[in-house]
Amino acid sequence: MIDQAKTVSLVMATTTVYEHKPAIPLRVFVDRTEAEQWRDTLIDYHLSRPEIPFSSDDKGEWQDYEAQLAEWREGHPAGATASHYRQFSIYEIPQGL
Numbered sequence: 001m002i003d004q005a006k007t008v009s010l011v012m013a014t015t016t017v018y019e020h021k022p023a024i025p026l027r028v029f030v031d032r033t034e035a036e037q038w039r040d041t042l043i044d045y046h047l048s049r050p051e052i053p054f055s056s057d058d059k060g061e062w063q064d065y066e067a068q069l070a071e072w073r074e075g076h077p078a079g080a081t082a083s084h085y086r087q088f089s090i091y092e093i094p095q096g097l
Contacts, residue, residue: 007092009035011042013078013085021085026078028093035090038077042088045077 009032014023026042029035050068053061076083 006095008095010091010093011035011039011078012089012091013082014087014089015085016087023089024081024085026082026088032090032092039088039090041077042082046086048072 009029011026011029012023013026015021027035027038029038050065050072053065056062073080073083078088
């Protein structure tokens with residue numbers, strides 16, 4: 001078992017759907033509670049993703065969606081690359097590695 005007093009919490013973007021997308025480290029926290037809060041912020045941000053206009057054949061509506069999605073990706077709290085992930089996990093890492 002890892003001694004919690006001697007660890008840091010690493011928040012990572014992870015996926016179980018796309019094998020070609022490796023997990024990426026995002027941010028390290030000394031305090032696990034702060035890591036959990038930031039992970040929750042990332043999850044909440046994903047709930048604000050623009051809705052896909054599935055039922056529309058309107059080219060303009062799709063272009064609007066693409067513009068909104070690009071803006072949403074750029075505003076992602078963990079950066080645009082992390083916006084392509086849908087899972088965020090916390091790993092306890094021994095300090096000093």
